Amino acid sequence: MRSTEELCQRFRAMGYKVTPQRRCIFQVLEGNTDHLSAEEVQRRASAYLPDISLATVYNTLRGLVSLGEIRELVLGEGKSRYDPDTSSHQHLICVRCHNVADVACDVRCLELAPEQRQGYHVLGADVTFYGLCPACQGQHQENGPGQLSRVWGVTPIA
Ligand SMILES: [Zn+2]
Numbered sequence: 001m002r003s004t005e006e007l008c009q010r011f012r013a014m015g016y017k018v019t020p021q022r023r024c025i026f027q028v029l030e031g032n033t034d035h036l037s038a039e040e041v042q043r044r045a046s047a048y049l050p051d052i053s054l055a056t057v058y059n060t061l062r063g064l065v066s067l068g069e070i071r072e073l074v075l076g077e078g079k080s081r082y083d084p085d086t087s088s089h090q091h092l093i094c095v096r097c098h099n100v101a102d103v104a105c106d107v108r109c110l111e112l113a114p115e116q117r118q119g120y121h122v123l124g125a126d127v128t129f130y131g132l133c134p135a136c137q138g139q140h141q142e143n144g145p146g147q148l149s150r151v152w153g154v155t156p157i158a
């Protein structure tokens with residue numbers, strides 16, 4: 001994602017108004033590595049602008065996604081997260097506390113055999129790893145393989 005000032009310029013050049021709300025959302029996202037949900041962006045922005053609405057946050061996030069400034073992540077939690085780091089990387093999510101970490105994992109080594117491709121010309125892949133973060137390991141294990149497939153819809157690999 002570009003800096004807040006560059007984003008303001010880009011939004012203006014596209015004919016969008018740069019409101020104090022939008023600028024505040026850019027600032028919350030700039031350099032952020034927490035993979036925030038829209039609700040979390042609103043919570044952080046409301047520390048500066050108490051009246052900022054979730055609709056404004058969603059609207060601005062959608063604009064940023066469509067301009068390719070941020071990446072929308074759908075990790076199976078029933079809500080999206082927004083990543084200002086649009087470089088090629090994958091994610092690791094803790095199934096207990098929902099912490100998300102970046103992983104430098106090259107998915108180009110994932111290959112489909114011709115019969116698996118079913119005539120498709122494959123262009124890319126996106127991989128999410130599910131596990132327990134260091135802080136959650138050793139806690140009571142309510143996330144067995146059954147829960148992983150039932151709650152998260154994920155194939156256990158451990
Ligand atoms: Zn955790």
Ligand SMILES: [Zn+2]
Nearest residue numbers: 083085089102
């Ligand atoms: Zn990321």
